[in-house]
Amino acid sequence: MEKILHKERIDDWISALTGWEVLSPALEDGIWAYRPVSxxxxxxxxxxxxxxxxxxxxxxxxxxxFEQIKGEAPRLTQILPDTVQRAVFGVRPCDGRGAVRMDRVFGDHVEDTYYQARRKNVAYVGLACNQPPSANCFCLSVGGSPVSTDGLDVLLTDLGDRYFVAAVTETGKALMTAANSLFDEPADADRQQLKSVHTEALAQPQRAVHNPDAVPAKLKASFKSPLWEELARACIGCGICTFLCPTCHCFDINDEVTGSAPLKGNRVRTWDNCQFPDFTMHTSGHNPRPTVGARLRQRVCHKFQYFPENFGMPQCTGCGRCISECPVGIDIVSVVNKVVEHAG
Structure with missing residues (x-):
């Protein structure tokens, strides 16, 4: 399903999505984040x-x-995810591909029912990258594309005064059908312009991981290289690289006690971070990744070696956030290239 939507009609399209909470990019205090449309x-x-x-x-x-009253069996009350349907507008292709990887992690071997319950109620309306949205984009190096539809339900391509709107999934078709009267049929000239815009987008210069097909083997051969400590010397272990990553998914589960008479509390899952020293700390006091170099190696190898071995694709989608937001300038593209070069 392919249509044309004039830009002045996009707010009307969103208004027509009754039953959906719609989110789009908003600038707050210098940070772009997805927020409910207001x-x-x-x-x-x-x-x-x-x-x-x-x-x-x-x-x-x-x-x-949970609640434990003396002399009684523990009382457990499951807290289920909400069932709100959310349509997210303006999702870049790298984040759509990030969703594909998250879906694999939380659905391939053991289905995470909490993740799946939320995921089935989220629709992604993507926006093709006519120009790289960041100086640190490198999606082409990891098998991606600025016009990829992977993980998206709809892809918008900016044609100047209008969008070329392509449904990718049945959910995407439903989103478009909800406001069918707002869309026009694409003319041959629209399709020709779309092809031209996509061709130009693919030709835009990006950062590059050198010889990406060789990276997994080179990383494996470099596991014990002293270069990791040198490359990680500036790391302060803040973890922003993983918290802002579209595919990092490590978590911890804890019981949080909220009262003692009777004993009660919640079992909570929170994001965790492989760049934190305590992430691999054993109760014995032993830590198999005791240095910043070992932890940087884990992050890089997970993205470019372990995940490809397990899922047949790089975990990294080339969004460049970890480069742009690192407070000490650690650059994953540069790190990978240096390790591969050092491996010979």
């Missing part, structure tokens, strides 16, 4: 600082509450 929608944004992964995988979620 006015005119802006799709002239660079990539958002935060990816949309938190809609299906929130930073903190309660699984169940």
């Amino acid at each position: 006015g005119a929608v802006r799709l002239d944004h660079p990539n958002t600082t935060q990816p949309p992964k938190g809609l299906a995988f929130p930073q903190r979620e309660v699984f169940f509450s």
Whole structure:
């Protein structure tokens, strides 16, 4: 299903999506993030600082509450995810591909029912990148594309005064059908312009991981290289690289006690971070990744070696957030290239 939507009609399209909470990029205190639509929608944004992964995988979620009254069996009350349908406008292709990877992690081997319950209620309306939205984009190096539809339900392409709107999934078709009268049929000239815009988008210069097909083997051969400590010397372990990543998914589960008479509390899942020293700390006091170099190696190898071995694709989608937001300038593209070069 392919249509043309004039830009002045996009707010009307969103208004027609009854039953959906619609989110779009908003600039707040210098940070672009997805927020519920409260006015005119802006799709002239660079990539958002935060990816949309938190809609299906929130930073903190309660699984169940518990209460232990003396002399009685423990009382457990499951806390189920909400069932609100959310349509997210302006999702860049790298984040759509991030959703594909998250879906694999939380659905391939063991289905995470909490993730799946949220994910089935999220629709992504993507926006093709006619120009790289960041100087640190490198999606082409990891098998992506600025016009990829992977993980998206709809893809918008900016044609100047209008969008070329292509449904990718049945959910995407339903979103478009809800406002069918607002769309026009694409003319041959529209399709020709779309082809030209996409061709130009693919030709835009980007950062590049050198010889990406060789990277997994080179990383494996470099596991014990002292270069990791040198490359990680500036790291302060803040973890922003993983918290802003569209595919990082490590978590911890804890019981949070909220009362003692009677004993009660919640079992909570929160994001965790492989760049934190305590992430791999054993109760014995042993830590198999005791240095910043070992932790940087884990992040890089997970993206470019372990995940490809397990899922047949890089975990990294080339969004460049970890480069742009690192307070000490650690650059994952540069790190990978240096390790591969050092491996010979």
